[in-house]
Amino acid sequence: MTVKQLALPDLVAECVRLGVPGVGLWREPVRAYGVEAAAALVREAGLAVTTLCRGGFFTSDGWEEENRAAIDEAVTLGTDTLVLVSGGLTATCPDLPSARARITEAIAELAPYAGDRGVRLAIEPLHPMYASDRCAVSTLDQALEIAERFPADQVGVTVDTYHLWWDDRAPAAVARAGVAGRVHSFQLADWTTPLPEGVLNGRGQLGTGSIDLRAWSAMLDEAGYEGPVEVELFNDALWARDGVEVLEETLDRFLAV
Amino acid sequence: MTVKQLALPDLVAECVRLGVPGVGLWREPVRAYGVEAAAALVREAGLAVTTLCRGGFFTSDGWEEENRAAIDEAVTLGTDTLVLVSGGLTATCPDLPSARARITEAIAELAPYAGDRGVRLAIEPLHPMYASDRCAVSTLDQALEIAERFPADQVGVTVDTYHLWWDDRAPAAVARAGVAGRVHSFQLADWTTPLPEGVLNGRGQLGTGSIDLRAWSAMLDEAGYEGPVEVELFNDALWARDGVEVLEETLDRFLAV
Numbered sequence: 001m002t003v004k005q006l007a008l009p010d011l012v013a014e015c016v017r018l019g020v021p022g023v024g025l026w027r028e029p030v031r032a033y034g035v036e037a038a039a040a041l042v043r044e045a046g047l048a049v050t051t052l053c054r055g056g057f058f059t060s061d062g063w064e065e066e067n068r069a070a071i072d073e074a075v076t077l078g079t080d081t082l083v084l085v086s087g088g089l090t091a092t093c094p095d096l097p098s099a100r101a102r103i104t105e106a107i108a109e110l111a112p113y114a115g116d117r118g119v120r121l122a123i124e125p126l127h128p129m130y131a132s133d134r135c136a137v138s139t140l141d142q143a144l145e146i147a148e149r150f151p152a153d154q155v156g157v158t159v160d161t162y163h164l165w166w167d168d169r170a171p172a173a174v175a176r177a178g179v180a181g182r183v184h185s186f187q188l189a190d191w192t193t194p195l196p197e198g199v200l201n202g203r204g205q206l207g208t209g210s211i212d213l214r215a216w217s218a219m220l221d222e223a224g225y226e227g228p229v230e231v232e233l234f235n236d237a238l239w240a241r242d243g244v245e246v247l248e249e250t251l252d253r254f255l256a257v
Numbered sequence: 258m259t260v261k262q263l264a265l266p267d268l269v270a271e272c273v274r275l276g277v278p279g280v281g282l283w284r285e286p287v288r289a290y291g292v293e294a295a296a297a298l299v300r301e302a303g304l305a306v307t308t309l310c311r312g313g314f315f316t317s318d319g320w321e322e323e324n325r326a327a328i329d330e331a332v333t334l335g336t337d338t339l340v341l342v343s344g345g346l347t348a349t350c351p352d353l354p355s356a357r358a359r360i361t362e363a364i365a366e367l368a369p370y371a372g373d374r375g376v377r378l379a380i381e382p383l384h385p386m387y388a389s390d391r392c393a394v395s396t397l398d399q400a401l402e403i404a405e406r407f408p409a410d411q412v413g414v415t416v417d418t419y420h421l422w423w424d425d426r427a428p429a430a431v432a433r434a435g436v437a438g439r440v441h442s443f444q445l446a447d448w449t450t451p452l453p454e455g456v457l458n459g460r461g462q463l464g465t466g467s468i469d470l471r472a473w474s475a476m477l478d479e480a481g482y483e484g485p486v487e488v489e490l491f492n493d494a495l496w497a498r499d500g501v502e503v504l505e506e507t508l509d510r511f512l513a514v
Contacts (some may be wrong), residue, residue, distance in 0.1 A: 072319075072399040089467050095467075095469055096422075096423065096425070099274070100425075127385065128384065128385050128386070128423040128424070128453065129384065129385070129386040129456070131422075131423040131448075131467075132448055132450055132466075132467040133450045133451075136425050138424070138425075139425075142425060143295065143343055165353075165388075166353065166385040166395050167395070168353070168357075168396075168399060191388075191389055193390045193455075194390075194454060194455040195386065195452070195454070195455065195456050196454055197451060197452070197454040198450075198451040198452065199386070199451075199452050199454055199456060209389075210346055210352075210388075210389040212352055
């Protein structure tokens with residue numbers, strides 16, 4: 001998504017050229033390209049699919065069919081992790097307690113299905129500014145409280161610096177999640193202001209904002225996390241630029257922080 | 258600030274006409290009108306000044322002089338409460354731990370000065386989306402952890418629904434603050450999306466958004482809070498309308514929720 005201006009074959013070729021060993025994919029471009037074809041493309045290039053983004057939106061109708069399809073796509077792509085953005089307030093879940101209850105119920109229903117197929121669900125807490133419209137799970141503690149009801153190889157969490165950097169309780173939650181083997185994804189983005197209208201597409205390039213990304217990286221190391229580290233930047237300014245240039249810049253920044 | 262389009266004499270006259278018993282004032286319009294003159298205006302109308310907004314911004318140079326002036330202005334206005342917006346990241350406080358440490362030190366220096374003058378400092382946790390540029394105190398727990406180092410009649414907290422509604426730990430913190438007599442201000446605003454660019458001026462009119470304001474009101478009642486309830490809406494759309502009409506609408510909404 002960081003370089004969504006690149007077509008999937010170009011993304012794969014550039015990752016190989018630059019020595020990037022894996023890539024997190026999103027469902028929409030994968031489905032547009034064809035799930036089987038995308039799987040073959042990435043596999044033949046020797047790239048790992050680090051995660052599939054995203055399942056979730058459990059507070060909306062049709063969540064069950066949609067999420068089973070996402071799990072099946074993860075299997076086809078050969079990734080072991082499906083990231084979940086759990087959904088916000090809706091007509092059927094009009095407040096945070098009901099939304100959080102629904103999210104827990106939905107994950108209970110999906111976890112065995114995912115586990116049977118070797119896919120781990122990674123609940124992603126989103127920044128509290130998305131609590132009403134995208135994700136009623138706002139802190140790593142909340143995500144862990146749900147995940148801990150299930151086996152770690154079925155349900156864990158996504159740690160994204162953009163969403164969690166402000167939370168003084170996050171470091172303890174990262175440690176707790178790490179010990180339990182529940183950190184299933186680690187994503188980097190920096191925090192920059194002013195936020196754009198709608199607050200979706202203003203994630204900062206690494207090293208340009210307020211987050212101490214080295215400290216977060218060290219925190220995940222200390223928690224025993226040995227999985228891939230993804231960079232996920234939703235940023236209109238980056239999307240408007242040449243994708244290869246942005247990919248190269250992002251890799252440089254990644255290595256620098 | 259909800260009806261900042263009204264000049265101070267008009268605001269005061271309309272509050273009296275509508276039976277609104279008190280008003281929270283902001284420093285800028287008060288200073289523009291003259292602090293002594295504003296104090297006389299409000300006093301002669303029989304209105305209480307519920308709070309003065311705002312002191313704080315402790316991570317910027319000049320905070321000490323600025324905040325002593327704010328305390329003095331509160332005394333002149335006859336309010337017992339100065340709301341603090343504590344400040345974000347700056348060159349001298351470039352990360353959250355240093356900003357939070359500075360905020361604590363600054364409040365330690367100001368608390369006796371305020372207490373000697375009968376003014377209570379009310380630390381306001383701001384929504385985490387303001388952590389970098391306005392306030393490194395993002396949760397009621399954080400605000401309380403600072404406040405609890407001082408006597409309750411010197412330092413407490415501001416509970417603003419807009420900033421805290423998403424936090425599942427806030428209800429316990431409200432109860433804890435209430436028992437200790439540390440809720441020094443209670444402010445209402447609703448949460449509406451999409452957020453505007455800069456995320457400052459999109460606070461929702463009461464009852465138009467995602468927050469269960471009745472539940473918050475009940476929560477403060479249960480915590481033993483008996484002080485004034487303020488409505489604080491920063492909203493470009495409301496500011497563009499006739500101020501008297503907005504004041505009347507806000508009063509209706511207030512009574513309804």
